[in-house]
Amino acid sequence: MNIAILSRGEALYSTKSLLNAGKARNHSMEVLDPSYCNLAIENGKASLYYQNELVKNLHAIIPRIGASNTYYGTNVVRHFEAMNLFSVVSSEGISxxxxxxxxxxxxxxxxxxVPKTFFASYFEFEEQLKTFNDKPIIIKLLEGTHGEGVILTESPQNALATIETLNAAGVKFLLQEYIEEAxxxxxxxxxxxxxxxxxxxxxxxxxxxxxxxxxxxxxxxxxxxxxxxxxxxxxxxxxxxxxxxxxxxxxxxxxxxxxxxxxxxxxxxxxxxxxxxxxxxxxxxxxxxx
Structure with a gap:
C-alpha cells in the first residue's frame, strides 16, 4: 500500500518510527508536510496538490497534526477523507x-x-469557585499541549487574580479539581x-x-x-x-x-x-x- 504520514518534522522520532514500521511491512511510505498541501475542489471532487504535484494513488494517511497547525492540518485530513482515503484518526476527532x-x-x-470541571463563566466564576470548597484548583486554557497553559492554584482565593487576568485578556479556560491522591x-x-x-x-x-x-x-x-x-x-x-x-x-x-x-x-x-x-x-x- 501507499501510505502517507502527515508531519511537519520528518526527522522526529515518531515520524521515523512510523516510516520504518511501514517499510518493514513492504509498504510505500512518504512524509507530506500538511503546510505544503494545496486543497482544491475541481469538477465537483476534492483534489490535493503537494508542491504543485497532484497527489494520487494513496491508500491511507497517518496524521501527525501539531497543536500549532490544528486548523489547517485538520482541513488537510478532512480533504483526504473527502477523497475517500483511510485515516487512522478522523478530522473530527482531532478537532x-x-x-x-x-x-x-x-x-x-x-x-x-473525568475530574470535576467547569467552563469558566465571566459572570459566575466566583460562584463556580465556591464549589471547590477551598481546595486547590487547576486552571487550564482550552488549548495547550505538553502541560502548557495549565496552572495549579492552592485555593479558590489564590485563583481569583489569575482568573481575572485571563478574563481581561479574553482567554477562555476551564476550572478543574486537583486530584491530590494522584x-x-x-x-x-x-x-x-x-x-x-x-x-x-x-x-x-x-x-x-x-x-x-x-x-x-x-x-x-x-x-x-x-x-x-x-x-x-x-x-x-x-x-x-x-x-x-x-x-x-x-x-x-x-x-x-x-x-x-x-x-x-x-x-x-x-x-x-x-x-x-x-x-x-x-x-x-x-x-x-x-
Whole structure:
C-alpha cells in the first residue's frame, strides 16, 4: 500500500518510527508536510496538490497534526477523507480532542468519568469557585499541549487574580479539581483500533505537578487494571479516534480521564514499554484496507 504520514518534522522520532514500521511491512511510505498541501475542489471532487504535484494513488494517511497547525492540518485530513482515503484518526476527532471543553462534553455524553470541571463563566466564576470548597484548583486554557497553559492554584482565593487576568485578556479556560491522591502522576495509554497496545506511568519532576515527559517528568512501565483499560478504550471510541493517547488519573473514586491526545508522541511510550506502537498502527491500516 501507499501510505502517507502527515508531519511537519520528518526527522522526529515518531515520524521515523512510523516510516520504518511501514517499510518493514513492504509498504510505500512518504512524509507530506500538511503546510505544503494545496486543497482544491475541481469538477465537483476534492483534489490535493503537494508542491504543485497532484497527489494520487494513496491508500491511507497517518496524521501527525501539531497543536500549532490544528486548523489547517485538520482541513488537510478532512480533504483526504473527502477523497475517500483511510485515516487512522478522523478530522473530527482531532478537532474535538484539541478543544479541552469539547472533549469533556463528549466524554460526559458517553458517561466517561473525568475530574470535576467547569467552563469558566465571566459572570459566575466566583460562584463556580465556591464549589471547590477551598481546595486547590487547576486552571487550564482550552488549548495547550505538553502541560502548557495549565496552572495549579492552592485555593479558590489564590485563583481569583489569575482568573481575572485571563478574563481581561479574553482567554477562555476551564476550572478543574486537583486530584491530590494522584501525587503528580498519571497514566498514558495508547489505544490503536480499539485495543490498548502500550501503557506507562508518568511522574512529575520535583517541584512540578505536571507529569509530561517534555517537562522533565519520568516514566515507568505499568500494567493497567481492567477498569483503566476499559476507560481508555471507551474514551478513544467516544472521540472517534482509531489511534490516540489517553491520559488517566488514578483517584480514590477510580480512574478519571484527564485528556485525549490525537497525536501522541511515540518516543517515550515505545522506549518505556518496549512495545512497537508504530507496528500496531500499520497493522490497523492493513486490517482496514484489505
Amino acid at each position: 474535538n480532542s484539541r478543544d479541552k471543553w469539547t472533549c469533556f462534553q463528549i466524554l460526559a455524553k458517553h458517561q466517561i468519568p 501525587k503528580g502522576t498519571d497514566i498514558r495509554a495508547i489505544v490503536v483500533d480499539g485495543f490498548v497496545v502500550a501503557a506507562m506511568k508518568r511522574k512529575s519532576k520535583a517541584g512540578d505537578f505536571r507529569s509530561n515527559l517534555h517537562r522533565g517528568g519520568t516514566s515507568e512501565i505499568i500494567e493497567l487494571s481492567s477498569a483503566e483499560e476499559k476507560i481508555a478504550i471507551k474514551a478513544a471510541k467516544a472521540m472517534g479516534l482509531g489511534f490516540c493517547g489517553v491520559d488517566i488519573l488514578q483517584s480514590k473514586n477510580g480512574p478519571l480521564v484527564l485528556e485525549i491526545n490525537s497525536t501522541p508522541g511515540l518516543e517515550g511510550i515505545e522506549n518505556t514499554s518496549g512495545k512497537n506502537v508504530s507496528k500496531s498502527v500499520i497493522g490497523f491500516i492493513e486490517r482496514n484496507k484489505k
